[in-house]
Amino acid sequence: xxVLMLDPVKCTGCRACMDACSFQKTGVFNPFDSRIKIxxxxxxxxxxxxxxxxxxxxxxAEVCPTAALVKNPETGIVEFIKDKCIGCKQCVVxxxxxxxxxxxxxxxxxxxxxxxxxxxxxxxxxxxxITYVEVEDVVSFKQRGVAQAYxxxxxxxxxxxxx
Amino acid sequence: xxxxxxxxxxxxxxxxxxxxxxxxxxEDWAKKFIGGRGYGTxxxxxxVDPKVDPLSPENKVVIATGPLDGTTAPSSGxxxxxxxxxLTGTIACSNAGGYFGPMLKRAGFDMxxxxxxxxxxVYLWINKGKVEIRDAKHLWGKLxxxxxxxxxxxxxxxxxTMEIGPxxxxxxxxxxxxxxxxxxSGRTGxxxxxxxxxxxxxxxxGNLSIKAGDPDKFAEAVKVTRxxxxxxxxxxxxxxxxxxxxxxxxINSVGSFPTRxxxxxxxxxxxxxxxxxxxxxxxxRNEGCSDCPIACGRVTEIKEGKYKGEHGGGxxxxxxxxxxxxxxxxxxxxxxxxxxxxxRYGIDTISAGSTVACAMELYEKGYMPAKxxxxxxxFGSSDALVESIRAMGEQKDEFGKLLSQGSYRLxxxxxxxxxxMSVKKQEFPAYDPRGxxxxxxxxxxxxxxxxxxxxxxxAVEVLSPGxxxxxxxxxxxxxxxxQDLTAAxxxxxxxxxTTFGLQAKDLAQLYSSVTGVDCDEAxxxxxxxxxxxxERLFNLKAGFSRKDDTxxxxxxxxxxxxxxxxxxxxxxxxxxxxxxxxRGWDKNGVPTKNKLKELDIEDLL
Numbered sequence: 001x002x003v004l005m006l007d008p009v010k011c012t013g014c015r016a017c018m019d020a021c022s023f024q025k026t027g028v029f030n031p032f033d034s035r036i037k038i039x040x041x042x043x044x045x046x047x048x049x050x051x052x053x054x055x056x057x058x059x060x061a062e063v064c065p066t067a068a069l070v071k072n073p074e075t076g077i078v079e080f081i082k083d084k085c086i087g088c089k090q091c092v093v094x095x096x097x098x099x100x101x102x103x104x105x106x107x108x109x110x111x112x113x114x115x116x117x118x119x120x121x122x123x124x125x126x127x128x129x130i131t132y133v134e135v136e137d138v139v140s141f142k143q144r145g146v147a148q149a150y151x152x153x154x155x156x157x158x159x160x161x162x163x
Numbered sequence: 164x165x166x167x168x169x170x171x172x173x174x175x176x177x178x179x180x181x182x183x184x185x186x187x188x189x190e191d192w193a194k195k196f197i198g199g200r201g202y203g204t205x206x207x208x209x210x211v212d213p214k215v216d217p218l219s220p221e222n223k224v225v226i227a228t229g230p231l232d233g234t235t236a237p238s239s240g241x242x243x244x245x246x247x248x249x250l251t252g253t254i255a256c257s258n259a260g261g262y263f264g265p266m267l268k269r270a271g272f273d274m275x276x277x278x279x280x281x282x283x284x285v286y287l288w289i290n291k292g293k294v295e296i297r298d299a300k301h302l303w304g305k306l307x308x309x310x311x312x313x314x315x316x317x318x319x320x321x322x323x324t325m326e327i328g329p330x331x332x333x334x335x336x337x338x339x340x341x342x343x344x345x346x347x348s349g350r351t352g353x354x355x356x357x358x359x360x361x362x363x364x365x366x367x368x369g370n371l372s373i374k375a376g377d378p379d380k381f382a383e384a385v386k387v388t389r390x391x392x393x394x395x396x397x398x399x400x401x402x403x404x405x406x407x408x409x410x411x412x413x414i415n416s417v418g419s420f421p422t423r424x425x426x427x428x429x430x431x432x433x434x435x436x437x438x439x440x441x442x443x444x445x446x447x448r449n450e451g452c453s454d455c456p457i458a459c460g461r462v463t464e465i466k467e468g469k470y471k472g473e474h475g476g477g478x479x480x481x482x483x484x485x486x487x488x489x490x491x492x493x494x495x496x497x498x499x500x501x502x503x504x505x506x507r508y509g510i511d512t513i514s515a516g517s518t519v520a521c522a523m524e525l526y527e528k529g530y531m532p533a534k535x536x537x538x539x540x541x542f543g544s545s546d547a548l549v550e551s552i553r554a555m556g557e558q559k560d561e562f563g564k565l566l567s568q569g570s571y572r573l574x575x576x577x578x579x580x581x582x583x584m585s586v587k588k589q590e591f592p593a594y595d596p597r598g599x600x601x602x603x604x605x606x607x608x609x610x611x612x613x614x615x616x617x618x619x620x621x622a623v624e625v626l627s628p629g630x631x632x633x634x635x636x637x638x639x640x641x642x643x644x645x646q647d648l649t650a651a652x653x654x655x656x657x658x659x660x661t662t663f664g665l666q667a668k669d670l671a672q673l674y675s676s677v678t679g680v681d682c683d684e685a686x687x688x689x690x691x692x693x694x695x696x697x698e699r700l701f702n703l704k705a706g707f708s709r710k711d712d713t714x715x716x717x718x719x720x721x722x723x724x725x726x727x728x729x730x731x732x733x734x735x736x737x738x739x740x741x742x743x744x745x746r747g748w749d750k751n752g753v754p755t756k757n758k759l760k761e762l763d764i765e766d767l768l
Contacts, residue, residue, distance in 0.1 A: 009448070012448070012449045012450055012451035012455075012458035012460070013450055013451055014451030014452065014453060014454055014455045014456070014458060015262070015453060015454065016235055016451075016453075016454040016455070016456065019233070019234060019235045019454055020235050022372075023234075023235060023378075023382070026372070027374075027378055028372035028373065028374040028375075029233055029234050029235065029372060029373040029374070029375075030269070030370065030371070030372035030373065031269075032269075032370040033372070040262075042308075042311065042312075042343060042344050042345070043308075043312070044462075044474065045345070045447075045448070045450055045462040045475075045476060046448075047450075104370040104371075104372070123386075124235055124385075124389065124454075124456070126389075126392075126393060126399070126403075126456035126457075126458070127403075127449065127451075127458060
């Protein structure tokens with residue numbers, strides 16, 4: 001099972017992912033219709049990507065009165081079935097992350113579906129702040145980064161410890 | 164028929180009457196001049212007398228985007244400020260990154276025309292097509308980053324801003340227009356024009372969509388161009404890794420790095436201010452402007468010494484050079500501090516550093532009496548640099564006021580304008596024409612005075628092998644080509660740095676697919692040539708002529724003293740006639756009737 005992995009440290013704040021997402025979903029460019037969002041903190045020039053993380057216990061689906069949101073156990077995606085949606089916006093209220101939202105018209109619910117396995121956002125992310133990886137690799141990649149930093153110290157410390 | 168890329172509306176704001184109105188984008192002009200720099204210049208050409216005092220209410224300012232702004236086209240978020248420039252007196256277009264351009268289009272406008280002069284300081288709040296002219300008395304005097312923050316607090320935290328700092332308010336000829344509190348339309352003093360209109364800034368927000376005329380072709384063109392840039396060793400390697408300051412060692416190693424006000428052109432201590440050193444000592448992260456895969460922007464912090472804890476964006480290569488080698492300074496922290504201060508006051512870093520360098524030479528040679536200098540202005544003095552920038556930004560004394568007018572007026576004041584390293588009174592940037600001959604031709608013929616981003620000859624003379632940098636032959640043609648190409652891409656809303664990897668055909672493909680207007684490489688270059696000739700016509704009407712297409716006498720007559728270009732001078736005349744003739748201009752640099760007919764702009768005569 002693959003997930004979108006976000007790395008705020010690598011994000012350069014270019015927001016191309018937002019334009020790519022809206023183009024993929026609507027055929028036009030509009031960051032208000034993007035499922036992914038980059039927050040820019042200009043005071044210290046920090047950039048934080050946020051996107052639906054496809055919760056294991058999706059509150060959005062739990063509060064939905066028409067079962068328009070369903071967790072697919074196979075893909076892990078919390079799927080949105082547009083035809084069933086009545087626009088009550090309870091999912092928007094329930095999501096702790098603000099990852100399910102209204103589109104630019106303020107009328108339609110939109111949420112990330114990982115482009116069903118081929119996410120558009122990752123294709124324009126040159127610094128690889130957004131990647132699409134196997135779920136078990138997410139933590140492993142992070143640990144590898146830390147381990148790399150520890151590598152030289154580890155080599156140094158091992159001298160005289162091991163025979 | 165134009166099918167995409169534009170929003171189709173221009174906002175006109177009369178600051179005298181506090182009136183706003185919406186106008187339709189003219190399709191015929193969009194096809195002939197694209198948008199941004201080209202279309203904006205066409206408006207100025209139509210509405211502003213070339214002889215007007217740039218700081219009078221009769222001058223106008225166009226804030227313009229191009230059809231690629233707000234799309235996934237690589238590095239496509241440029242915004243341009245077009246006006247008659249007060250530093251040079253020429254047509255001026257100064258270009259910035261950040262996020263303002265795309266947001267302006269989402270608010271429904273391709274451009275804003277600013278005219279007249281408000282009685283009191285104001286700012287504009289453009290929210291989803293609704294325009295308010297708001298009081299800005301409480302913002303007048305505030306630094307750039309503070310102004311950005313306060314305007315967003317008063318409107319919307321995620322709005323995008325344009326603002327001027329104290330330098331623009333006080334009509335410094337080096338004042339820039341800033342975007343998002345840290346990106347600069349730096350050159351030609353455009354900030355002074357905005358300041359002269361009592362306009363502190365513009366805040367913009369909107370949620371409209373931007374569409375591509377031919378979505379499938381556009382998606383393909385985006386994929387292809389992003390792939391080319393990712394593979395390119397400069398756009399996908401050197402620039403993201405070290406920022407534009409990667410050039411410090413490269414340009415110094417060919418002895419074309421003007422040092423101590425260009426008294427020399429090789430700086431032995433260059434390594435201390437290089438992009439590599441900047442990365443190791445001060446880099447916090449990379450920053451990418453809207454939709455930019457290159458992300459050459461530096462977010463930096465000073466980690467030790469008396470400026471410890473200061474942070475901000477940059478510096479760029481040009482700034483490292485102007486504050487560094489040009490002032491004989493190898494103290495990178497002082498360079499960073501000077502750069503941050505310029506961003507806060509809203510001052511152009513290239514002109515600022517070069518002006519301090521000019522002051523240092525005037526002082527050392529005794530042309531500027533010691534009593535006029537508030538501190539010893541010696542080359543190599545970090546404190547002199549930083550305090551000069553402060554003085555320039557605040558203009559509290561005569562010294563600061565003089566510096567704020569740039570090196571030419573400073574030199575003139577002390578009877579030595581020849582010590583200003585400028586062309587048409589604008590300080591030239593970090594490439595010495597004596598060691599890169601084509602750059603001299605480019606500076607001399609640039610339509611906005613000394614400038615590297617009108618036709619970046621360094622790309623073909625130094626960065627990619629091909630042309631002999633010391634030869635005069637064969638420089639006119641690539642200069643013309645790059646000038647035309649840059650005019651077209653500036654008008655499209657895309658960043659010049661894409662041309663490290665992209666060719667004219669790639670850019671034409673992006674432009675053509677986003678607008679749905681048929682355009683191949685030849686047509687794209689022709690549009691660029693049309694814009695170039697229009698700018699030239701404006702300058703001729705403003706009173707410029709062949710005699711102004713020249714370089715400082717130091718560059719033409721004083722051989723470089725040391726380094727790899729030792730002994731070199733620039734013999735501009737060996738290239739200028741050929742250039743005029745290739746352009747289809749007469750010996751005086753005036754476009755011929757035939758040329759204007761060919762470009763379909765006879766109506767501009």
